[in-house]
Amino acid sequence: xxxxxxxxxxxxxxxxxxxxxxxxxxxxxxxxxxxxxxxxxxxxxxxxxxxxxxxxxxxxxxxxxxxxxxxxxxxxxxxxxxxxxxxxxxxxxxxxxxxxxxxxxxxxxxxxxxxxxxxxxxxxxxxxxxxxxxxxxxxxxxxxxxxxxxxxxxxxxxxxxxxxxxxxxxxxxxxxxxxxxxxxxxxxxxxxxxxxxxxxxxxxxxxxxxxxxxxxxxxxxxxxxxxxxxxxxxxxxxxxxxxxxxxxxxxxxxxxxxxxxxxxxxxxxxxxxxxxxxxxxxxxxxxxxxxxxxxxxxxxxxxxxxxxxxxxxxxxxxxxxxxxxxxxxxxxxxxxxxxxxxxxxxxxxxxxxxxxxxxxxxxxxxxxxxxxxxxxxxxxxxxxxxxxxxxxxxxxxxxxxxxxxxxxxxxxxxxxxxxxxxxxxxxxxxxxxxxx
Ligand code: F6P
Numbered sequence: 001x002x003x004x005x006x007x008x009x010x011x012x013x014x015x016x017x018x019x020x021x022x023x024x025x026x027x028x029x030x031x032x033x034x035x036x037x038x039x040x041x042x043x044x045x046x047x048x049x050x051x052x053x054x055x056x057x058x059x060x061x062x063x064x065x066x067x068x069x070x071x072x073x074x075x076x077x078x079x080x081x082x083x084x085x086x087x088x089x090x091x092x093x094x095x096x097x098x099x100x101x102x103x104x105x106x107x108x109x110x111x112x113x114x115x116x117x118x119x120x121x122x123x124x125x126x127x128x129x130x131x132x133x134x135x136x137x138x139x140x141x142x143x144x145x146x147x148x149x150x151x152x153x154x155x156x157x158x159x160x161x162x163x164x165x166x167x168x169x170x171x172x173x174x175x176x177x178x179x180x181x182x183x184x185x186x187x188x189x190x191x192x193x194x195x196x197x198x199x200x201x202x203x204x205x206x207x208x209x210x211x212x213x214x215x216x217x218x219x220x221x222x223x224x225x226x227x228x229x230x231x232x233x234x235x236x237x238x239x240x241x242x243x244x245x246x247x248x249x250x251x252x253x254x255x256x257x258x259x260x261x262x263x264x265x266x267x268x269x270x271x272x273x274x275x276x277x278x279x280x281x282x283x284x285x286x287x288x289x290x291x292x293x294x295x296x297x298x299x300x301x302x303x304x305x306x307x308x309x310x311x312x313x314x315x316x317x318x319x320x321x322x323x324x325x326x327x328x329x330x331x332x333x334x335x336x337x338x339x340x341x342x343x344x345x346x347x348x349x350x351x352x353x354x355x356x357x358x359x360x361x362x363x364x365x366x367x368x369x370x371x372x373x374x375x376x377x378x379x380x381x382x383x384x385x386x387x388x389x390x391x392x393x394x395x396x397x398x399x400x401x402x403x404x405x406x407x408x409x410x411x412x413x414x415x416x417x418x419x420x421x422x423x424x425x426x427x428x429x430x431x432x433x434x435x436x
Pocket of ligand 1: 237241242243244302303305368369370388
């Protein structure tokens with residue numbers, strides 16, 4: 001039942017055991033959302049990560065249920081739910097004992113007794129336990145969660161939406177009767193209160209756990225578009241050369257003007273959008289007609305082709321056949337001599353992902369083929385190993401809008417704009433990226 005996907009190359013430090021992340025909280029507080037976001041982030045970074053969702057075990061074994069099944073006074077319901085929870089736990093422990101690295105146990109775990117059992121099982125097997133409790137008392141957020149995720153659950157197949165929502169509220173009330181919030185003597189935990197408004201941390205130790213704290217502190221639920229685009233066509237693109245720091249061609253400059261029109265239509269108020277470029281000329285020049293000051297990030301620079309920088313693919317094949325063969329065999333892991341691999345690119349983009357998550361305004365990222373493939377893989381929840389072959393053509397804007405569990409995608413192939421001729425072509429004043 002685990003959703004583990006990537007074949008990880010990243011090692012957990014020997015002094016940092018495998019981790020069981022144990023979710024805690026009432027229904028409709030965003031536990032599954034948080035579990036999936038952690039899974040997406042860590043899988044993208046290369047850790048073998050799996051989610052064990054007890055609700056799925058329950059439905060697979062006992063079918064769909066309405067609220068009375070969750071009544072703590074319903075003995076057969078209690079028994080079935082305990083069984084599903086223990087089956088998921090056993091599978092998770094077995095998976096972690098094998099090649100799993102981080103498991104996320106996605107369940108309410110609302111009682112001390114249940115949490116003690118989960119913790120004991122994991123610690124006995126040598127895994128570190130980190131509880132993540134999600135607390136939220138905001139009725140609007142809870143109702144939104146019910147409407148956006150619970151009504152599409154197999155528990156409510158073919159049910160009237162209002163009737164299903166009322167049933168789910170009754171289910172929450174059953175859990176409220178037995179809920180014992182996490183206490184300080186229960187081990188390491190991270191508590192998120194009010195949809196990411198506050199994070200409390202206790203006894204958290206270890207590199208990966210610290211990264212999770214940082215990640216969760218920056219998650220929020222505001223939906224805003226993220227636009228990804230490669231720079232306009234460069235002189236190197238036109239001749240099939242890799243890398244370098246070339247200027248745009250006339251066609252590339254026309255694309256930059258089309259991009260400005262695209263953005264003006266969507267964000268007429270210049271303060272309503274954040275623009276990032278790499279530090280390379282072709283990306284900075286593409287931002288030039290936007291008339292807004294972009295942030296230039298070195299982390300967004302194109303994959304470093306090392307000794308192949310400035311060559312064409314046919315030249316590499318002819319002059320360095322071993323590079324061509326090795327890269328074709330494993331494009332994701334292959335590191336150009338004195339350059340980078342896709343795997344390296346993902347590691348250098350990690351801090352940038354935190355910044356992407358923090359943004360609440362629409363965000364336009366003007367980058368390059370390989371770096372944008374890596375960002376796209378994160379945002380669209382693609383296995384990282386697929387990213388070297390994702391299609392990201394020139395002169396196309398990819399619009400990604402976060403939804404409950406991933407992103408909606410739309411692509412805009414922009415018609416070439418007119419050749420630039422005026423103020424809008426003046427190079428923008430670059431700002432260094434924001435710190436923190
Ligand atoms: O060709 C444009 C480019 O951005 C090069 O600078 C870069 O080396 C290449 O794309 C990355 O794509 P791939 O990994 O498919 O070679």
